[in-house]
Amino acid sequence: xxxxxxxxxxxxxxxxxxxxxxxxxxxxxxxxxxxxxxxxxxxxxxxxxxxxxxxxxxxxxxxxxxxxxxxxxxxxxxxxxxxxxxxxxxxxxxxxxxxx
Numbered sequence: 477x478x479x480x481x482x483x484x485x486x487x488x489x490x491x492x493x494x495x496x497x498x499x500x501x502x503x504x505x506x507x508x509x510x511x512x513x514x515x516x517x518x519x520x521x522x523x524x525x526x527x528x529x530x531x532x533x534x535x536x537x538x539x540x541x542x543x544x545x546x547x548x549x550x551x552x553x554x555x556x557x558x559x560x561x562x563x564x565x566x567x568x569x570x571x572x573x574x575x576x
Contacts, residue, residue: 485560490549491568493541500540503533505567512557520550
């Protein structure tokens with residue numbers, strides 16, 4: 477989390493592709509551990525949220541994560557109920573990601 481305050485937080489996500497091929501057209505999904513987190517704004521990606529489940533997809537201007545350590549980054553603002561913890565897992569195009 478980049479910053480938090482009573483009732484909300486700001487975060488940043490960096491996706492790193494360590495594979496030997498680029499990823500074009502990406503979607504990162506996760507589920508908040510509690511039901512109080514609601515994204516209010518996201519930049520660098522588009523998003524949908526249904527309950528605790530979130531899906532963030534590439535922005536039209538940045539659809540590819542280059543191979544061999546290429547990265548994309550996006551940020552978000554969210555409201556919370558004071559119980560914010562990091563999601564247990566993230567999935568890139570359906571594949572589990574390391575959560576560093």
